[in-house]
Amino acid sequence: MPCFRKGKCRWLLLVALALWPAAAPAAEFSGQMLTRVRETTVPGRIFVKDGKLRQEFIDDKGQTITILRPDKKLIWVILPLERVYMEVPMKPKWPGQFIQIPPDARQKRLVGSERVNGYDAEKFEVTVSSREGLERQLYWVPAKLGVPIKVEVPARKFTSEYKDIQERPLADRLFEIPPGFEKVSKPALDQ
Numbered sequence: 001m002p003c004f005r006k007g008k009c010r011w012l013l014l015v016a017l018a019l020w021p022a023a024a025p026a027a028e029f030s031g032q033m034l035t036r037v038r039e040t041t042v043p044g045r046i047f048v049k050d051g052k053l054r055q056e057f058i059d060d061k062g063q064t065i066t067i068l069r070p071d072k073k074l075i076w077v078i079l080p081l082e083r084v085y086m087e088v089p090m091k092p093k094w095p096g097q098f099i100q101i102p103p104d105a106r107q108k109r110l111v112g113s114e115r116v117n118g119y120d121a122e123k124f125e126v127t128v129s130s131r132e133g134l135e136r137q138l139y140w141v142p143a144k145l146g147v148p149i150k151v152e153v154p155a156r157k158f159t160s161e162y163k164d165i166q167e168r169p170l171a172d173r174l175f176e177i178p179p180g181f182e183k184v185s186k187p188a189l190d191q
Contacts, residue, residue, distance in 0.1 A: 027147050031165040038157045046162055048147065052175040067175055076177055084184045085177050101139050101148070102128050116140045116150050117163050
């Protein structure tokens with residue numbers, strides 16, 4: 001994802017963050033994450049434990065890790081190659097919603113059930129307010145995980161989903177800043 005490091009599409013990070021669910025405490029899993037915006041597909045990894053989230057992406061400049069810590073009301077963006085991290089306060093309302101059914105949705109209705117990536121999931125159609133008016137979003141939520149594993153926003157040609165999900169215990173250290181990393185206010189984007 002070279003555009004992230006150049007600052008040209010930081011919105012993609014916000015979109016990815018905008019997909020995070022308010023996870024049920026029992027949800028603990030890892031998997032592959034695929035986010036598609038129009039013709040661009042960004043692969044990554046996802047780790048979920050006790051409402052915490054870790055996303056990993058690799059591009060030609062190295063790895064970018066994002067950790068969401070709702071318990072601390074913080075988001076950490078970590079650049080392992082530079083051994084630095086940024087700390088961003090988690091705000092109650094981001095552009096978009098974390099892969100959760102938005103609590104301020106104007107309308108939410110169950111439209112069926114489907115098997116998605118190995119899980120029986122309820123499919124919800126949600127209507128939310130957007131800059132262009134009302135926007136239709138679709139969410140697939142397996143009861144076993146308690147969090148959405150797929151979202152589609154047809155008007156924005158946006159999809160994000162978790163694949164190859166492995167329900168397993170995860171180390172707490174995955175959701176912490178690695179030792180020896182320096183906190184910066186803004187990373188060196190291109191040197």
